[in-house]
Amino acid sequence: MCPHTPRCPDPEEPDREAARTVVSHPEQGWSLLCNGIVVFEDTGELLPGGTAIPPHRPTDLFALPSSSAVASSHIPAA
Numbered sequence: 001m002c003p004h005t006p007r008c009p010d011p012e013e014p015d016r017e018a019a020r021t022v023v024s025h026p027e028q029g030w031s032l033l034c035n036g037i038v039v040f041e042d043t044g045e046l047l048p049g050g051t052a053i054p055p056h057r058p059t060d061l062f063a064l065p066s067s068s069a070v071a072s073s074h075i076p077a078a
């Protein structure tokens with residue numbers, strides 16, 4: 001079902017997320033990959049067979065600056 005060359009990874013393969021995006025709905029927070037996987041913006045996935053994969057990559061990297069700002073508030077101003 002994949003028209004791409006080289007062929008996109010199968011949903012069972014570890015690099016399944018490398019498949020091309022065929023439908024993207026960022027406003028709804030999900031994308032459909034060429035191999036049938038639905039990827040959500042929180043990195044959760046829904047496989048073609050109905051298997052759900054929980055979010056597995058950090059999406060809160062933007063929170064690091066605020067936590068470091070809290071830490072820096074404990075540093076006396078020079």
Ligand SMILES: [Zn+2]
Binds near residue numbers: 004007
């Ligand atoms: Zn493909």
